Amino acid sequence: MRKVSFAEFGGPDVLRLVDAEEPHAGPGQVRVAVRAAGVNPADWRVREGQVLKAHPTVLPAGVGQDAAGVVDEVGAGTEGVAVGDRVFGRGSSTYAEFAVLSAWARIPDGLSFEEAAGYPSVVETALRIIREVGVRPEQTLLVSGASGGVGSAVLQIARDRGIAVIGTAGAANQDYLRGLGAVATTYGAGWVERVRALGRVDAALDLAGSGVIRELVELTGDPRAVVSIADLGAPGHGVRFSGTTGDVPAALVEAVDLITRGRLHIPVEKTYPLAEAAAAHVDSQAGHTRGRRVVVVGPDQD
Structure with missing residues (x-):
């Protein structure tokens, strides 16, 4: 099978499309014929060697953790899933023609493989940080860097829970944020004053890493009310x-x-063929994403 791999830590140029042995599902796992793989910042942080403590990496290593595809192998003791099921979920080395998933769910009706591949990590992250920041219904959450995948999920989950959201993003994404239920404003010079003019901020999330932690603490009045x-x-x-x-x-x-109830939709901004995974990483690292970037591995069989 073909998969994206890297033999040294570094920039996008270390990624190679190689021939590799197919993986196989172990107990409690499934293998999928991958149709699409989500592109996450964690993918290029692992590639650069930034997060070795959290993600020990033995070289050469595969890339990717999110995928959507068709189950073609079910591990021993794995129940509730069968060969042929359309699933999306979390695993390892998902920029590949076949990948093993350790967590998965059936793809909701009407969702393409490309769309489904964009959900697993961003929804888990969004749910986790909303919980960790401790924001409650009828309070206001400030989201810095709100237009990407995690931000798109946070805004919609918060709206579903009755939490008001102020989101910062570039000028081109203001209408996008408003469409997701947020009060939108731009980042850049004077952004703190613009946010303050919109009212009280009870909690804040830093999703972009743009050096705004001190300002977020100032706006909330409590470092414990900020998560990055x-x-x-x-x-x-x-x-x-x-x-x-x-x-x-x-x-x-x-x-x-959430998807089935029509309360969550994360658009796919751009797709890339497997051979252009490096370009997907370049674009992901550049930021300014609206929704998700996805590597397409096989034909969508809707």
Whole structure:
């Protein structure tokens, strides 16, 4: 099979499309014929060797953790799933023609493989950081860098829970944020004053790592009311850095519920063929994403 791999840590140029042995599902796992793989910041942080403590990596290594596809192998003792099922979920080395998933759910009706591949990690992250920041219904949550995949999920989940959201993003994404139920404003010079003019901020999330931790603490008045998933220096300001994956199976169950009820939709901004995974990483690292970027591995068989 073909898969994307890297034999040394570094920039996008270390990624190679190689021939590799097919993986096989172990107990409690399924193997899928991958149709699409979600592109996450964690993918290029692992590639760069930034997060070796959280993600020990033995080289050469595969890339990717999210995928959608068709089950073609079921591990021993694995129940509730059969060969031929359309699923999306979390595993390893998902930029490949076949991948093993350790957590999965059936793809909701009407969702393409490309769309489904964009949900697993961002929904788990969104649910986890909303819980960790402690924001409650009728309070206001500030989301810095709100237009990407995690931000798109946070805004919609918060709206479903009765939490008001102020989101910051570039000028081109203001209408996008409003469409997801947020009060939108731009980042850049004067952004703190613009946010303050919109009212009280009870909690804040840093999703972009753009050096705004000090300002978020100032706006909330409490470093314990701020969580970052992007600024490794956040703990130096008394702010929690959230980088440990939570309960993925439970997150997928909630994702299916939200999608089925029409309360969650994360658009795919751009797709890339497997051979252009490096370009997907370049674009992901550049930021300014609206929704998700997805590597397409096989034909969508809707």
